[in-house]
Amino acid sequence: MKTVRVPKGILAALLVGGVLLMAFRPRPSEEGMIQRIVRQLGEFYTAARGEKAYLHLDRPVYATGETIWFSAYVVDASQHQLDSLSQVLHVDLLSPQRVVVARRTLRLKGGRASGDLDIADSLAAGTYVLRAYTNWMRNAGDHFVYSRRLSIWPASPLGPPESTPETAKSAGKPKSAALANKPDVQFFPEGGYLVEGLSGVVACKATDASGRSVAVRGQILNAQNAVVATYSSRHGGMGRFTLVPGAGQRYHAHFTLPDGSTADYPLPSVQASGYSLHVVESGGDFLVAAQYRGPAGAPAPGPVQLLTEVRGILAYPSPRTLAGDEPVVWRMPKKNYPNGIIHFTLFDSQGIPQCERLAFVQNGPAALRVTITPDQASYGPHSPVQLTVRVVDAAGQPVAANLSVGVSEAGLSALDPNAETIASNLLLTSDLVGYVEDPGYYFREQSAATAQALDDLLLTQGWRRFVWKAVLAGQAPPVIFTPEQEISLVGQVVSEHGNRPIANSQLTFLQVKPVKNVATGTTDAQGRFSFVGFPVQDTAVITLQARRAQGGSNVIIQPDNGPVPPAQPLPGLPPVATAPPGVAAFVRRSRQAQAADLDLHPEKGMRNIRLANVAVTAKRETVPANDSRRLYGAKGGTVINFADMPSAQSGLGVLQVLQGRVAGLTISGNPPNMSVQIRGQGTPLFILDGQRVDVDVINTLPSSDIESVEIFKGAEAAIFGGTGGAIAIYTKRANPDYKGADQSPAPGIATVKLPGFYQAREFYQPRYNALLTNPPVDPRTSTLYWNPAVRTNAKGEAELHFFTADGSGSFQAVAEGLSQNGQPAQGMGPVIVRGK
Numbered sequence: 001m002k003t004v005r006v007p008k009g010i011l012a013a014l015l016v017g018g019v020l021l022m023a024f025r026p027r028p029s030e031e032g033m034i035q036r037i038v039r040q041l042g043e044f045y046t047a048a049r050g051e052k053a054y055l056h057l058d059r060p061v062y063a064t065g066e067t068i069w070f071s072a073y074v075v076d077a078s079q080h081q082l083d084s085l086s087q088v089l090h091v092d093l094l095s096p097q098r099v100v101v102a103r104r105t106l107r108l109k110g111g112r113a114s115g116d117l118d119i120a121d122s123l124a125a126g127t128y129v130l131r132a133y134t135n136w137m138r139n140a141g142d143h144f145v146y147s148r149r150l151s152i153w154p155a156s157p158l159g160p161p162e163s164t165p166e167t168a169k170s171a172g173k174p175k176s177a178a179l180a181n182k183p184d185v186q187f188f189p190e191g192g193y194l195v196e197g198l199s200g201v202v203a204c205k206a207t208d209a210s211g212r213s214v215a216v217r218g219q220i221l222n223a224q225n226a227v228v229a230t231y232s233s234r235h236g237g238m239g240r241f242t243l244v245p246g247a248g249q250r251y252h253a254h255f256t257l258p259d260g261s262t263a264d265y266p267l268p269s270v271q272a273s274g275y276s277l278h279v280v281e282s283g284g285d286f287l288v289a290a291q292y293r294g295p296a297g298a299p300a301p302g303p304v305q306l307l308t309e310v311r312g313i314l315a316y317p318s319p320r321t322l323a324g325d326e327p328v329v330w331r332m333p334k335k336n337y338p339n340g341i342i343h344f345t346l347f348d349s350q351g352i353p354q355c356e357r358l359a360f361v362q363n364g365p366a367a368l369r370v371t372i373t374p375d376q377a378s379y380g381p382h383s384p385v386q387l388t389v390r391v392v393d394a395a396g397q398p399v400a401a402n403l404s405v406g407v408s409e410a411g412l413s414a415l416d417p418n419a420e421t422i423a424s425n426l427l428l429t430s431d432l433v434g435y436v437e438d439p440g441y442y443f444r445e446q447s448a449a450t451a452q453a454l455d456d457l458l459l460t461q462g463w464r465r466f467v468w469k470a471v472l473a474g475q476a477p478p479v480i481f482t483p484e485q486e487i488s489l490v491g492q493v494v495s496e497h498g499n500r501p502i503a504n505s506q507l508t509f510l511q512v513k514p515v516k517n518v519a520t521g522t523t524d525a526q527g528r529f530s531f532v533g534f535p536v537q538d539t540a541v542i543t544l545q546a547r548r549a550q551g552g553s554n555v556i557i558q559p560d561n562g563p564v565p566p567a568q569p570l571p572g573l574p575p576v577a578t579a580p581p582g583v584a585a586f587v588r589r590s591r592q593a594q595a596a597d598l599d600l601h602p603e604k605g606m607r608n609i610r611l612a613n614v615a616v617t618a619k620r621e622t623v624p625a626n627d628s629r630r631l632y633g634a635k636g637g638t639v640i641n642f643a644d645m646p647s648a649q650s651g652l653g654v655l656q657v658l659q660g661r662v663a664g665l666t667i668s669g670n671p672p673n674m675s676v677q678i679r680g681q682g683t684p685l686f687i688l689d690g691q692r693v694d695v696d697v698i699n700t701l702p703s704s705d706i707e708s709v710e711i712f713k714g715a716e717a718a719i720f721g722g723t724g725g726a727i728a729i730y731t732k733r734a735n736p737d738y739k740g741a742d743q744s745p746a747p748g749i750a751t752v753k754l755p756g757f758y759q760a761r762e763f764y765q766p767r768y769n770a771l772l773t774n775p776p777v778d779p780r781t782s783t784l785y786w787n788p789a790v791r792t793n794a795k796g797e798a799e800l801h802f803f804t805a806d807g808s809g810s811f812q813a814v815a816e817g818l819s820q821n822g823q824p825a826q827g828m829g830p831v832i833v834r835g836k
Helices: 033-048 136-140 166-171 410-415 422-427 439-443 448-460 468-472 583-600 602-606 654-658 714-720
Strands: 002-005 014-016 019-021 051-057 067-076 088-094 100-107 112-118 126-133 146-153 184-189 200-207 217-221 227-232 238-243 252-256 262-266 274-282 285-293 305-310 313-316 328-333 340-347 353-361 368-374 384-392 401-409 488-495 506-513 517-522 528-532 540-547 555-559 638-641 665-668 675-678 685-688 691-693 706-712 726-731 749-754 783-791 797-803 809-819 824-833
Touching: 033 305, 033 313, 033 340, 033 468, 051 126, 051 136, 051 146, 051 401, 051 422, 067 088, 067 126, 067 401, 067 783, 067 809, 088 112, 100 112, 112 783, 146 583, 184 252, 184 262, 184 448, 200 274, 200 448, 227 238, 238 448, 274 340, 274 353, 285 340, 305 328, 340 422, 353 448, 353 468, 368 401, 368 809, 384 401, 384 809, 384 824, 401 410, 401 797, 401 824, 410 583, 410 809, 422 439, 422 809, 422 824, 439 448, 488 540, 488 749, 517 528, 540 555, 555 749, 654 665, 654 706, 783 797, 783 809
Parallel strands: 368 824, 685 726
Antiparallel strands: 002 313, 014 019, 051 067, 067 112, 088 100, 088 126, 126 146, 184 200, 200 238, 217 227, 217 252, 252 262, 274 285, 285 328, 305 313, 305 340, 340 353, 368 384, 384 797, 401 783, 401 809, 488 528, 488 555, 506 517, 506 540, 540 749, 638 706, 665 675, 685 691, 706 726, 809 824
């Protein structure tokens, strides 16, 4: 058996028309079939040069009004070493409606960055998505970006204490209600096919619409309704059964669902001839068996070849010849591979892939062990803490590593015990297509049960790194997005009608803030453009003009706004009263801490007005005082200019666009029955172009008709009477200067605001001493300490110092990171704080 590492080669990179071109090694004049496949796969990996991103968070769950603290790791997809190809990282927080509600653009230094995201107190509770990506990563597809679901609970002191959005309420119903729609059940024959007469394993996976697992059980029946196998799902709604397909048979499953109802699901059709592939672990080896059933009277197939691959490490044993229905077996030692997903492919004598199978290589622990030891068994409030962090390998030898460390309430981990870790991400989920539920479960312990569950997962989850058809055809992955070394403005010019790309469009770039600058350029064959060289920190205000090569401005400029959010709906959260144990206490503490902090710093009541990356989502400005639509001449409210927001042109209702845009504004429910509160003080007064209207009228307004919205709170709203505040909505058509222009984007012109690199804040770390007799309220409750950049020394050690806060409780220190050679590292330790 020969083991080969795919050569990285030397890339000749030329930026031509905005496209990065890769130069490959010359094709050898003579080579065997397997050598050709290895070469082609090597060329593919060299051209793709994948990247992975991971975010370590200060804790697993959050409440509205809080801050997400994160540390970012960007590595090469093969060796998992910190990567320097890209120097810009984008981090987005998406709402349950898959709208970007917060965004950060970060400068990467040696593959590392840190940041924070405020969760606006006006956001509805629910399941959000946190994603991170480089521009280069997007060439592999939008499903390739780092993505993590986050539970955000309703705890803002500015909102109603127990308000819960309708989407969340529905999620709190019994699971039978959630199964009103028939679960999705899929069957996956091992190797890819059911072949007549060949015994094979069939994996099964059952999920609801949001991708969460559903437990099912039942029987597998043939066309005569005779039982041929029984089935009961295990972890994650997955499991398997063995089947020997009969000639001309069709099979279906009759399953009982969690609510007691039953449903039938068809199995894949049976092939009269074909190959099968079966993989099992045996000690330190993989045993790989292949079989073939040919058409009656057909000659025996030629030799078959097995190829295995783990992140660019290839191994191929000698080819074997299949005789009759007898299997051929290869023994593949696991020690020859690094930890991670192994991809088995069976090729026929013509070099055509016939069967594929994923499995997992785990040679010892999946991650380096991190121990966190406090200098005392317990501490009092406002006491100094010293933590010793140590990283060792499986042999107990010290390892130098880059880490991030958070200390948070120990009970929060119980709310999401199987949350993703850096090991589960780099070794598993980052190489799979689709949502993986409970990724941390597969690495919590090394046991037969978790190994079986992990194998079930890999039998049912899609492979994402490459498709053999493209590799064998010599098709390099298309390069649409180039590696960013600095902030860039990219987009596409399309036809005004039909959305067709416009090649060679003439672009004029005008920057007016913070400095004036003019540039010109042209679009490539796909109508795409890219401008770079913006200020590192300041927001750039940019106007783009585009004309066709033949003249004419009947084109639309579409600035790029990040990957397309996944279409899969997100699960809601149950009401706090019926949530898992610990949620109510967490919400109560968060609310109290936020209220106390707001009393001390009232200016923070306006701190969560979100600014998007390209389009302004909220700003203070003044509607012209002479505008007749002003009721009582009121002014001073918070103005949302809809013309600056792409989401306002997306077909959403006006209230949907306003969700999460202004601090203290709570919008819940679903169209056309959305409700509104300002700082929890009841329903506000609604004013449409100077006339008072009911909220039902507002629910019918499309956002594309709106010019701007003004929100009045507190003293600003006194002129209207009552305590609920007021919301004034101004339509385009009622503007005295309205010219009857079309409501679609202006042809040939676009104005965008592009923020510079975000400067991460420092986590609040007070210092106490005995002379301070009446210290201010310490806002740290859920997260006691956060350090996004910890480096261990040659002894594998680092020391951390901080003070405890006001309260008592059990906290858990969690460390994650990477060694210099790309090994994930993770571990935890207790920190106990006792009362006075």
